[in-house]
Amino acid sequence: MDKPVAIAVLGAGNGAHAMAGHLALKGFTVRLYNKFADEIAQLREQGGVTVEGVVEGFGRLELVTAHIAPALDEVQVVMVVVPAFAHRFMAEACAPHLQDGQVVVLNPGRTGGVLEFANVLREKGLAAQVKIAEAQTLIYACRISGPARVMIQGIKKRVPLATLPATDTPAVMEVVRLLYPEFTPAANVLETSLDNIGAVFHPTTVVLNVNRIEAGEVFDFYGGMTPTGTHLLEAIDQERLAVAQAFGVEMESAREWLLSTYEGVHGETLYECIQSNLAYAGIKAPTSLNARYIFEDVPTGLVPIASLGSLAGVPTPLCRAIVNVCCALFDRDFWTEGRTAENLGLSGMSVEEILEFVNTGDGLSPEPSFQAGGRAHEQRQTHIRCSWGRTRWQGHGR
Amino acid sequence: MDKPVAIAVLGAGNGAHAMAGHLALKGFTVRLYNKFADEIAQLREQGGVTVEGVVEGFGRLELVTAHIAPALDEVQVVMVVVPAFAHRFMAEACAPHLQDGQVVVLNPGRTGGVLEFANVLREKGLAAQVKIAEAQTLIYACRISGPARVMIQGIKKRVPLATLPATDTPAVMEVVRLLYPEFTPAANVLETSLDNIGAVFHPTTVVLNVNRIEAGEVFDFYGGMTPTGTHLLEAIDQERLAVAQAFGVEMESAREWLLSTYEGVHGETLYECIQSNLAYAGIKAPTSLNARYIFEDVPTGLVPIASLGSLAGVPTPLCRAIVNVCCALFDRDFWTEGRTAENLGLSGMSVEEILEFVNTGDGLSPEPSFQAGGRAHEQRQTHIRCSWGRTRWQGHGR
Numbered sequence: 001m002d003k004p005v006a007i008a009v010l011g012a013g014n015g016a017h018a019m020a021g022h023l024a025l026k027g028f029t030v031r032l033y034n035k036f037a038d039e040i041a042q043l044r045e046q047g048g049v050t051v052e053g054v055v056e057g058f059g060r061l062e063l064v065t066a067h068i069a070p071a072l073d074e075v076q077v078v079m080v081v082v083p084a085f086a087h088r089f090m091a092e093a094c095a096p097h098l099q100d101g102q103v104v105v106l107n108p109g110r111t112g113g114v115l116e117f118a119n120v121l122r123e124k125g126l127a128a129q130v131k132i133a134e135a136q137t138l139i140y141a142c143r144i145s146g147p148a149r150v151m152i153q154g155i156k157k158r159v160p161l162a163t164l165p166a167t168d169t170p171a172v173m174e175v176v177r178l179l180y181p182e183f184t185p186a187a188n189v190l191e192t193s194l195d196n197i198g199a200v201f202h203p204t205t206v207v208l209n210v211n212r213i214e215a216g217e218v219f220d221f222y223g224g225m226t227p228t229g230t231h232l233l234e235a236i237d238q239e240r241l242a243v244a245q246a247f248g249v250e251m252e253s254a255r256e257w258l259l260s261t262y263e264g265v266h267g268e269t270l271y272e273c274i275q276s277n278l279a280y281a282g283i284k285a286p287t288s289l290n291a292r293y294i295f296e297d298v299p300t301g302l303v304p305i306a307s308l309g310s311l312a313g314v315p316t317p318l319c320r321a322i323v324n325v326c327c328a329l330f331d332r333d334f335w336t337e338g339r340t341a342e343n344l345g346l347s348g349m350s351v352e353e354i355l356e357f358v359n360t361g362d363g364l365s366p367e368p369s370f371q372a373g374g375r376a377h378e379q380r381q382t383h384i385r386c387s388w389g390r391t392r393w394q395g396h397g398r
Numbered sequence: 399m400d401k402p403v404a405i406a407v408l409g410a411g412n413g414a415h416a417m418a419g420h421l422a423l424k425g426f427t428v429r430l431y432n433k434f435a436d437e438i439a440q441l442r443e444q445g446g447v448t449v450e451g452v453v454e455g456f457g458r459l460e461l462v463t464a465h466i467a468p469a470l471d472e473v474q475v476v477m478v479v480v481p482a483f484a485h486r487f488m489a490e491a492c493a494p495h496l497q498d499g500q501v502v503v504l505n506p507g508r509t510g511g512v513l514e515f516a517n518v519l520r521e522k523g524l525a526a527q528v529k530i531a532e533a534q535t536l537i538y539a540c541r542i543s544g545p546a547r548v549m550i551q552g553i554k555k556r557v558p559l560a561t562l563p564a565t566d567t568p569a570v571m572e573v574v575r576l577l578y579p580e581f582t583p584a585a586n587v588l589e590t591s592l593d594n595i596g597a598v599f600h601p602t603t604v605v606l607n608v609n610r611i612e613a614g615e616v617f618d619f620y621g622g623m624t625p626t627g628t629h630l631l632e633a634i635d636q637e638r639l640a641v642a643q644a645f646g647v648e649m650e651s652a653r654e655w656l657l658s659t660y661e662g663v664h665g666e667t668l669y670e671c672i673q674s675n676l677a678y679a680g681i682k683a684p685t686s687l688n689a690r691y692i693f694e695d696v697p698t699g700l701v702p703i704a705s706l707g708s709l710a711g712v713p714t715p716l717c718r719a720i721v722n723v724c725c726a727l728f729d730r731d732f733w734t735e736g737r738t739a740e741n742l743g744l745s746g747m748s749v750e751e752i753l754e755f756v757n758t759g760d761g762l763s764p765e766p767s768f769q770a771g772g773r774a775h776e777q778r779q780t781h782i783r784c785s786w787g788r789t790r791w792q793g794h795g796r
Contacts, residue, residue, distance in 0.1 A: 210606040212617075214624035219610075226612035228687055228727050235726040289626055318726050321719035328633040328716050329626050 005029055006062070007179065008071045010090055011081040012039040015107060017150035018142035019081050021049035023179060024059030031063040033071035035089070040064050042147040052145065053152040072097045077105065077175060080117075081138070083292055084110035084300035091120035098128045103175050105161070109134025110300040111193045112308075112339040114164045115358075119345040133163040133172045136192040139182055160186035160195070165361035187249070188358040194244040194308075197254050199301025200237045202293035204322050205229070206286070210329065214289050222280035230271035232318070237270070239316040240305055246312035247351060289330070298326050303338030311341045312351045403427055404460070405577065406469045408488055409479040410437040413505060415548035416540040417479050419447035421577060422457030429461035431469035433487070438462050440545035450543065451550040470495045475503065475573060478515075479536070481690055482508035482698035489518035496526045501573050503559070507532025508698040509591045510706075510737040512562045513756075517743040531561040531570045534590040537580055558584035558593070563759035585647065586756045592642040592706075595652050597699025598635045600691035602720050603627070604684065608727065612687050620678035628669035630716070635668070637714040638703055644710035645749060687728070696724050701736030709739045710749050 005028075009020040012034035020043075024030045034040045043049060048060040065071050072078060072094065080090050087106060094104070098121070106113040114134040121132075141154040159182050163169040166188040176183050186192045205221065206213060208229045225233075237254040244251040258265045258273040267273040274280060286293055302319045309316040327334050341347050346354055356362055403426075407418040410432035418441075422428045432438045441447060446458040463469050470476060470492065478488050485504060492502070496519070504511040512532040519530075539552040557580050561567040564586040574581050584590045603619065604611060606627045623631075635652040642649040656663045656671040665671040672678060684691055700717045707714040725732050739745050744752055754760055 205609075207606065208608040209610070210627045210630075211603075211622050211624045212607070212610055214626050215622065224609050224613065226609045228612050229608045231729065232608075232723060232726045317722045320715075321722040324715045324719040325630060325723070328630045331629065 006031065006075040007077045007079060008033060008075040009079045009081055010034070010068075010071070010094075011086075012036070012043070013082065014142050014144050014150065015138045015140055016081040017043075017049050017144055017148075018051070018140040018152050019079055019107065020061060021051040021057075021059035021150055022055050022140075022152065023079075024048060024061060025051060025055060025057045026179070028179065029062050030059070031065070031071045031075065032061050033065055033068055035066065035093070037066040040066065046148040048148070050146075050149040051152060052149065053142070054154060055152050068093045069097045072099070072102070074099065075102065077103050077179065079105050079107055079179075081107045083296045084108075084113055085296050087113055087117050087300075088120055091117045092124060095121050095124035095126050098126060098130050100129045102128070102130045103172055104130055104132045105172075105176060106132075106134040107139070108137045109189070109192060110296065111196045111199060112300065112304040112344050113193065114162070114189045115193070115344040115346070116300075116339050118164055119343075122345070131163055131168050131172050133161050133169070133176070134189055134192050135183070136160040136186065136195050139180060156182060158182055158184050160184050160192055162186040162189045162192045164189050164358060166359045167361065188355075190244070190247045190355075190358055191249050191251075194240060194247070194249055194305065195251060196240070196301050196305070197257055198293075199297050199305060200233055200240060200254050202297040203302060203326060204233055204236060206289070206291065206293050207322060207325055207329070208232070209285060210289065213285055213287070216287060218287070219285050220281075221283050221285040222274050222277070223282070224285065225271065225274055227269070227271045230269070230274060234270045236318045236322070239309065239314070239319050242314045243305055243309040243312060243316065246314045247308070248355060294326055294330065298323055298334045299338030303334055303340060304344070307338075307340040307342075307344075311346065311349070311354070404429065404473040405475045405477060406431060406473040407477045407479055408432070408466075408469070408492075409484075410434070410441070411480065412540050412542050412548065413536045413538055414479040415441075415447050415542055415546075416449070416538040416550050417477055417505065418459055419449040419455075419457035419548055420453050420538075420550065421477075422446060422459060423449060423453060423455045424577070426577065427460050428457070429463070429469045429473065430459050431463055431466055433464065433491070435464040438464065444546040446546070448544075448547040449550060450547065451540070452553060453550050466491045467495045470497070470500070472497065473500065475501050475577065477503050477505055477577075479505045481694045482506075482511055483694050485511055485515050485698075486518055489515045490522060493519050493522035493524050496524060496528050498527045500526070500528045501570050502528055502530045503570075503574060504530075504532040505537070506535045507587070507590060508694065509594045509597060509702040510698065510742050511591065512560075512587045513591070513742040513744070514698075514737050516562055517741075520743070529561055529566050529570050531559050531567070531574070532587055532590050533581070534558040534584065534593050537578060554580060556580055556582055558582050558590055560584040560587045560590045562587050562756060564757045565759065586753075588642070588645045588753075588756055589647050589649075592638060592645070592647055592703065593649055594638070594699050594703070595655055596691075597695050597703060598631055598638060598652050600695040601700060601724060602631055602634060604687070604689065604691045605720055605723055605727070606630070607683060608687065611683055611685070614685060616685070617683050618679075619681050619683040620672050620675070621680070622683065623669065623672055625667070625669045628667070628672060632668045634716045634720070637707065637712075637717050640712045641703055641707040641710060641714065644712045645706070646753060692724055692728065696721055696732045697736030701732055701738060702742070705736075705738040705740075709744065709747070709752070 007028050007030050009016050009032045020030050020032045044064040050058050114132050118132050139156050139159050142152045145151040161183045163172045169185050173185050255270045255273050262277050262279050265273050265277045302323050306316040306319040405426050405428050407414050407430045418428050418430045442462040448456050512530050516530050537554050537557050540550045543549040559581045561570045567583050571583050653668045653671050660675050660677050663671050663675045700721050704714040704717040
């Protein structure tokens with residue numbers, strides 16, 4: 001495949017500013033789309049974004065728009081850089097305008113990002129052949145530092161990425177590595193999805209500090225963690241690892257992840273590892289309860305982890321406890337609005353069927369009579385077939 | 399019944415100091431038992447307790463002992479004044495030494511106090527005919543103010559009390575009103591047990607403040623509650639009310655209880671009522687996580703509320719969530735050590751059978767063949783018969 005001539009960046013937050021500016025500085029043609037025009041007024045006025053930090057310069061943008069159609073038209077890569085709770089909206093917005101051969105990357109997907117995005121596209125009757133991938137994390141550590149200006153504090157050296165189905169990952173890697181050589185292939189989207197440390201750290205720590213966050217007390221988010229509170233995080237992490245294991249994914253624990261990711265981290269317990277991590281020093285807790293630590297990490301983290309656990313017969317009483325507490329605290333039904341097996345279109349599937357689905361795009365039929373394949377099998381599998389970037393399902397569409 | 403000549407006070411905390419001293423000052427013969435001799439060394443040395451506050455004087459004690467037998471011998475009333483998690487121990491200690499006609503009162507029972515106490519006595523094969531009651535709350539607001547000295551800040555005007563079975567409540571009232579005219583009869587022990595506001599307020603508020611309590615931050619327990627956090631307390635309170643309703647008990651909500659109990663309280667929400675309660679002003683949060691707010695109110699509050707809810711088919715996801723979180727935080731299995739239907743000897747009973755049991759001392763048989771009564775019925779019911787203060791079960795004992 002030729003070098004992409006154009007990239008659409010969807011979003012206007014810290015990550016989208018950094019990615020649009022940096023990719024433009026790398027020489028790519030970059031368009032930026034955001035739903036709310038007022039959030040991109042400065043970018044439009046200045047015609048691009050000023051990047052500072054580990055990258056410096058002015059990244060000129062070809063187009064800054066609140067209209068999705070021109071943003072997507074004839075680009076080769078669509079970089080979705082929004083909170084995961086906005087993935088559903090982005091999929092709905094993109095569905096009518098995606099074009100054959102385009103690659104969509106969620107930066108990052110959180111838990112179940114591609115599964116949800118693809119499910120929405122299928123619901124919307126997408127006809128184009130596209131490939132959808134999710135990154136395990138956002139490649140940048142960055143912060144908007146002024147109007148149309150972003151500070152990039154760091155660029156991660158390695159970001160795992162997976163496509164649905166996994167058989168498409170090599171083809172996607174060929175494209176996205178032109179943008180970021182840091183992308184590395186993951187086994188499948190279950191691996192990128194369940195490698196969600198934020199879901200372990202964020203909502204629970206907010207719950208353990210609700211009163212003082214709401215009272216406006218300023219304190220260190222990680223530095224303020226205590227041995228007993230961190231013990232709970234460790235137990236929640238064990239539930240995540242058990243769910244991953246049920247799906248055949250061996251995953252680093254949060255503690256192991258800290259040890260392998262950050263320099264100088266040491267300790268026998270998660271508490272000790274967090275407190276020895278200099279990268280966490282001074283990071284303040286949210287100053288409001290209206291934070292992504294709840295409204296992103298519960299519906300697109302703890303909810304799908306618990307729901308996948310249920311599907312696999314792995315109990316997750318603590319993930320469920322924190323979700324239930326958050327539902328009551330914030331008067332929201334995260335079990336309905338979040339990513340459950342039902343909402344992801346996986347309802348009623350077995351672990352084996354889901355693995356087959358994420359690895360190959362096909363679902364196994366639970367009935368032996370269908371397992372011989374053939375036309376009946378083909379039709380029955382439509383509802384769980386991965387359709388994007390493939391032609392098989394055309395004619396079965398809703 | 400004549401005026402009781404002797405009372406045993408079991409315990410050596412704030413409440414036991416106040417009760418022993420005050421009852422002695424009222425002219426009763428009072429003995430005090432406590433398991434740990436070092437906690438009563440000063441009481442023994444001084445021969446009594448100095449009371450200050452709304453009552454003043456020196457209450458001389460007939461006996462201060464770490465031996466249960468002489469404490470109970472020939473007293474008429476046994477006042478158990480210990481944290482509810484110690485009721486099991488007290489029942490085990492008392493069982494061999496209780497005597498016919500004695501009245502035992504748990505001050506207070508928390509949720510399921512009498513049910514547990516009676517169940518332990520039955521397990522231990524108690525032969526004596528005793529009556530066991532629970533108060534809904536401790537009659538005193540008090541604090542140990544020095545060696546063998548206690549400050550009584552207030553005496554509640556009305557303390558509901560119930561006996562198991564409820565048909566024994568009038569006879570018990572005759573006795574205990576000689577000690578405290580403030581005792582008023584409650585419908586049954588489900589009413590006194592489910593009227594547990596501490597179970598609603600305490601563990602959850604500790605959970606919402608785990609990090610700063612463990613860090614040693616000083617803050618107001620009630621004053622530090624915030625609108626969102628209190629919203630969760632309100633939702634937990636709704637679960638408690640739903641469980642009570644399933645057992646035919648109409649109960650004040652926590653908000654209504656604040657409005658009816660304290661002067662000057664006002665507000666549309668629980669948050670507003672708590673913040674307008676001058677009696678809560680300045681009450682500090684525990685300075686350690688090793689607090690009764692967890693270790694009493696979880697196993698003898700949230701656990702039995704959730705377990706009774708299960709038995710009645712009332713979901714209590716938030717009570718369960720807080721219990722599960724506390725199990726993980728403190729590495730304890732509160733579901734095993736706490737008061738569940740199983741631990742209370744109620745396993746497998748229906749709501750109707752439990753109501754029959756607490757009201758009359760009999761359990762209904764689920765099988766129609768037993769409902770005609772007779773010998774088979776008598777024998778089958780042994781395991782759920784209220785035996786104390788009655789003779790029926792003798793001969794069927796374990």
